[in-house]
Amino acid sequence: MKILVTGATGLAGRNLLPLLKDNGHEVIALTRNTDTAGVRLPIACQVIHWDPTDNTLLPNFPENIDAVIHLCGEGIADGRWTRKRKQAIYDSRVFSTRNLLNLFSKSKSLPKVWVSASAIGYYKSSDPSTLEENSPPGDGFLANVCKDWETETFKADEVGIRTVALRLGIILGHDGGITAKMLPPFRMGLGGPLGKGDSWMSWIHVRDVAGLILAALKNPSYRGPINAVSPHPVKNNEFTSTLAGILKRPAFFSIPTFVLKLLFGEMSQLLLVSQNVSAQKAVDLGYKFIYPKLKTALKVICDQIGHKLVTEQWVPQPLDEVFEFFSDPKNLELLTPGFLHFKIVKVSHPKAQEGTVVDYRLKLHSVPLCWQSKITGWLPNKRFSDLQTRGPYTFWHHIHEFYESKGGTVIRDNVAYKIPGWVPGDILAHAYVKKDLEKIFIFRRQQIEKLFIQDPKSNRE
Numbered sequence: 001m002k003i004l005v006t007g008a009t010g011l012a013g014r015n016l017l018p019l020l021k022d023n024g025h026e027v028i029a030l031t032r033n034t035d036t037a038g039v040r041l042p043i044a045c046q047v048i049h050w051d052p053t054d055n056t057l058l059p060n061f062p063e064n065i066d067a068v069i070h071l072c073g074e075g076i077a078d079g080r081w082t083r084k085r086k087q088a089i090y091d092s093r094v095f096s097t098r099n100l101l102n103l104f105s106k107s108k109s110l111p112k113v114w115v116s117a118s119a120i121g122y123y124k125s126s127d128p129s130t131l132e133e134n135s136p137p138g139d140g141f142l143a144n145v146c147k148d149w150e151t152e153t154f155k156a157d158e159v160g161i162r163t164v165a166l167r168l169g170i171i172l173g174h175d176g177g178i179t180a181k182m183l184p185p186f187r188m189g190l191g192g193p194l195g196k197g198d199s200w201m202s203w204i205h206v207r208d209v210a211g212l213i214l215a216a217l218k219n220p221s222y223r224g225p226i227n228a229v230s231p232h233p234v235k236n237n238e239f240t241s242t243l244a245g246i247l248k249r250p251a252f253f254s255i256p257t258f259v260l261k262l263l264f265g266e267m268s269q270l271l272l273v274s275q276n277v278s279a280q281k282a283v284d285l286g287y288k289f290i291y292p293k294l295k296t297a298l299k300v301i302c303d304q305i306g307h308k309l310v311t312e313q314w315v316p317q318p319l320d321e322v323f324e325f326f327s328d329p330k331n332l333e334l335l336t337p338g339f340l341h342f343k344i345v346k347v348s349h350p351k352a353q354e355g356t357v358v359d360y361r362l363k364l365h366s367v368p369l370c371w372q373s374k375i376t377g378w379l380p381n382k383r384f385s386d387l388q389t390r391g392p393y394t395f396w397h398h399i400h401e402f403y404e405s406k407g408g409t410v411i412r413d414n415v416a417y418k419i420p421g422w423v424p425g426d427i428l429a430h431a432y433v434k435k436d437l438e439k440i441f442i443f444r445r446q447q448i449e450k451l452f453i454q455d456p457k458s459n460r461e
Contacts, residue, residue, distance in 0.1 A: 007071030052096030173206030199235030
């Protein structure tokens with residue numbers, strides 16, 4: 001299938017795209033920032049600039065789209081709910097859906113299926129009753145956003161597109177979402193229940209979000225609103241005790257309701273609302289949850305230490321030529337931005353191979369650094385990796401992979417890294433480190449395009 005995806009750089013999108021690729025689908029991503037998307041997307045795919053709040057038709061809008069997966073939206077919990085913030089949350093969901101459907105108004109054909117995100121914020125607080133897809137909506141800010149969002153979504157159904165709205169619960173995943181905010185205090189033993197701890201939490205692992213989207217694409221029985229939650233919701237105190245138990249930390253520091261309201265204002269309802277949401281419709285449709293139980297889902301997440309950056313780039317050049325260029329350590333200087341003042345000092349072997357040690361100097365924010373890496377896992381024309389043996393990170397492992405595709409070569413970078421300073425160091429530094437890494441890899445992509453696409457022969461001579 002030829003699939004148009006919005007919100008592809010978010011937590012759900014990053015986990016979904018590799019599965020779409022593995023299932024043989026062609027992905028086209030719409031994004032506000034094509035440069036940033038290039039390094040955040042985990043697969044090589046067509047990327048098109050699109051402002052979701054702009055109703056203007058795109059001149060390069062692709063034809064013959066088979067399916068739409070609409071995941072874009074400003075982060076609900078990324079900041080205090082000021083009037084401006086609330087408007088951005090609303091517009092990025094409601095107007096983006098309206099404008100996305102409008103893009104097909106002059107298309108020669110409509111997609112066969114439309115899968116959109118929604119949220120269990122659609123419902124009112126449910127304690128002690130269970131919420132199903134036909135339960136009445138709430139009347140607060142989030143409920144109004146979800147109602148208007150779904151109203152726009154199901155306009156696709158009115159024009160003959162099979163339409164699915166996945167009402168997402170609390171998404172759990174590594175390196176993003178609520179777990180990225182909860183794990184640091186819990187790792188330091190500062191976690192605990194929120195409010196009285198008796199609120200229901202309807203959650204879902206991000207892999208099951210991707211799994212439900214895949215199932216909705218394939219199965220024509222998926223239609224209308226579907227609760228995207230685990231079959232086993234838990235109370236807040238069970239969630240926090242389970243997380244603390246996995247991390248082998250205490251969870252004594254409960255935060256009273258009035259403190260949450262004082263700290264977060266209206267946004268505190270995200271943390272205090274009690275919603276026991278049923279997954280029965282998804283189960284009846286035949287979906288088999290990969291992570292139905294909370295303990296397993298959280299353990300998989302907690303076992304992944306540090307951060308990852310995975311990105312791909314396609315070039316129209318033979319695999320052996322591309323591998324030869326990247327396996328020469330001297331070419332690192334061509335791929336590194338000038339602000340790092342990068343200089344190779346020493347290479348242990350005249351030709352790279354397993355065991356080659358490379359020493360180099362650089363400056364980061366005017367601070368001089370020495371870095372040494374060792375080449376490991378050398379497999380010619382397929383992959384190699386470099387492991388930091390001395391440098392600024394607690395851990396750095398960069399796997400370089402290469403494979404043939406569409407008459408050219410896909411270059412895949414898979415970086416795992418850990419920031420020094422344990423949890424406090426990560427809290428203080430990761431946002432800045434991530435931004436720097438993205439700048440470095442954006443420059444790298446631009447250089448690769450010059451070297452292998454725009455004028456491949458003269459630029460590498």
